[in-house]
Amino acid sequence: MHNRQRNGQIWLYGKFRGCGYKLTMGRNIILNVLANSDKHLSAEEIYFKVHSLYPNIGLTTVYRTLEILTNTGLVFKFDFGDGRARYELSQGPKGTRHHHHLICTNCKRAIDYTDFIDKEIELLKETEKGLSEKFNFKISGHQILFYGLCEKCQKEIK
Amino acid sequence: MHNRQRNGQIWLYGKFRGCGYKLTMGRNIILNVLANSDKHLSAEEIYFKVHSLYPNIGLTTVYRTLEILTNTGLVFKFDFGDGRARYELSQGPKGTRHHHHLICTNCKRAIDYTDFIDKEIELLKETEKGLSEKFNFKISGHQILFYGLCEKCQKEIK
DNA sequence: ATGAAAATGATTACCATTTCCATTATAGTT
DNA sequence: AACTATAATGGAAATGGTAATCATTTTCAT
Ligand SMILES: [Mn+2]
Ligand SMILES: [Mn+2]
Ligand SMILES: [Zn+2]
Ligand SMILES: [Zn+2]
Numbered sequence: 151m152h153n154r155q156r157n158g159q160i161w162l163y164g165k166f167r168g169c170g171y172k173l174t175m176g177r178n179i180i181l182n183v184l185a186n187s188d189k190h191l192s193a194e195e196i197y198f199k200v201h202s203l204y205p206n207i208g209l210t211t212v213y214r215t216l217e218i219l220t221n222t223g224l225v226f227k228f229d230f231g232d233g234r235a236r237y238e239l240s241q242g243p244k245g246t247r248h249h250h251h252l253i254c255t256n257c258k259r260a261i262d263y264t265d266f267i268d269k270e271i272e273l274l275k276e277t278e279k280g281l282s283e284k285f286n287f288k289i290s291g292h293q294i295l296f297y298g299l300c301e302k303c304q305k306e307i308k
Numbered sequence: 309m310h311n312r313q314r315n316g317q318i319w320l321y322g323k324f325r326g327c328g329y330k331l332t333m334g335r336n337i338i339l340n341v342l343a344n345s346d347k348h349l350s351a352e353e354i355y356f357k358v359h360s361l362y363p364n365i366g367l368t369t370v371y372r373t374l375e376i377l378t379n380t381g382l383v384f385k386f387d388f389g390d391g392r393a394r395y396e397l398s399q400g401p402k403g404t405r406h407h408h409h410l411i412c413t414n415c416k417r418a419i420d421y422t423d424f425i426d427k428e429i430e431l432l433k434e435t436e437k438g439l440s441e442k443f444n445f446k447i448s449g450h451q452i453l454f455y456g457l458c459e460k461c462q463k464e465i466k
Numbered sequence: 467a468t469g470a471a472a473a474t475g476a477t478t479a480c481c482a483t484t485t486c487c488a489t490t491a492t493a494g495t496t
Numbered sequence: 497a498a499c500t501a502t503a504a505t506g507g508a509a510a511t512g513g514t515a516a517t518c519a520t521t522t523t524c525a526t
Contacts, residue, residue: 172472172523193514208475213514229387233483234513252445261443266435273431277424281454285419287410289456296439298447330492330503351482366506371483391514392482 162224162239169222176200176207180215190228190236190260228293232258250293254300256307261300270294320382320397327380334358334365338373348386348394348418386451390416408451412458414465419458428452 162181163173171177183199184191191199197212216237219225228236230253248271252261278289299307320339325331341357342349349357355370374395377383386394388411406429410419436447457465 174473210475252439252443252447255448261445263439263443265438265442266431269431270435273424273427277428278454280423281410281421282456284423285410285421286459287419287454287456288462289410289454290413291455293453293455295451295453296436296445296447297449297451298440298445301444304446332504368506
């Protein structure tokens with residue numbers, strides 16, 4: 151969209167470098183694409199967007215970069231059931247807030263929501279503590295998914 | 309294990325038939341395998357188990373049956389991140405209780421848990437109501453996932 | 467500038483799942 | 497029981513997202 155997000159990347163770059171990775175042109179643009187999108191992009195979608203700005207990029211590099219970003223926690227990788235992974239910046243100018251997803255079982259689109267997060271956090275914190283003790287499981291993250299039919303698909307399916 | 313679950317299938321068969329599908333030998337055995345397992349089986353794992361009882365079965369039929377079972381809600385289909393779908397009976401002698409999962413990000417195994425379900429149900433009911441109104445989204449189910457390292461992998465990774 | 471290490475991209479391989487299609491089983495009707 | 501329309505099946509081939517290979521290029525500390 152605009153270039154107002156430009157500032158948001160600065161710390162992202164730093165965090166990427168901080169993990170010991172070199173910030174190359176391709177990686178830089180991949181980060182920009184992620185930071186400037188409010189969608190849940192697939193690897194191929196990211197590839198096309200990056201390619202329009204930097205035609206030398208290879209799909210392999212996109213996959214490799216996304217793997218790094220996922221492993222370092224800078225990006226969340228999701229499976230919403232449409233046969234391809236979906237990626238989203240874990241923090242940033244738009245996606246700063248912790249959120250969860252509504253997934254349409256028909257069109258496979260995901261809607262972000264942040265409602266009820268406070269109560270949820272409270273419950274999850276408690277649950278997390280109990281579970282990690284009971285199962286001796288070191289919890290590092292969580293995900294809440296609601297499945298159903300989006301407004302559009304409700305009408306279409308009827 | 310034992311054959312005490314034999315009774316559990318009766319209503320399953322009925323529910324399957326009730327959806328307008330013919331209960332063939334292959335489908336029957338697939339249901340038995342699911343009902344007698346407490347694991348999260350992949351299509352191939354199910355195929356091998358069925359095959360040992362009914363060698364005529366084809367992997368295609370397993371996939372097709374699992375798709376029917378998933379669409380009719382008799383079976384839950386999960387992606388725990390190991391590159392293949394995992395299936396679990398949604399109700400039945402063992403899996404009657406509503407539960408959620410701890411997923412090891414290393415070995416990709418899933419642990420069932422039923423702790424804190426009461427509080428969770430309460431919160432989710434409220435959340436569900438709020439979300440379905442706000443987004444005009446018809447919610448049909450939900451899933452809570454905790455990610456982390458299982459006891460075994462904590463030691464191995466170290 | 468130089469060299470070791472990291473990164474890249476084109477190609478190929480992989481592999482879970484789907485599609486195709488000819489054959490067979492099912493269940494209702496005569 | 498024979499007929500028939502329809503559903504189900506299974507083997508083979510195709511599909512498609514992702515991972516591995518490898519020769520080449522880029523990066524960065526020296
Ligand atoms: Mn999101
Ligand atoms: Mn389970
Ligand atoms: Zn939809
Ligand atoms: Zn593990």
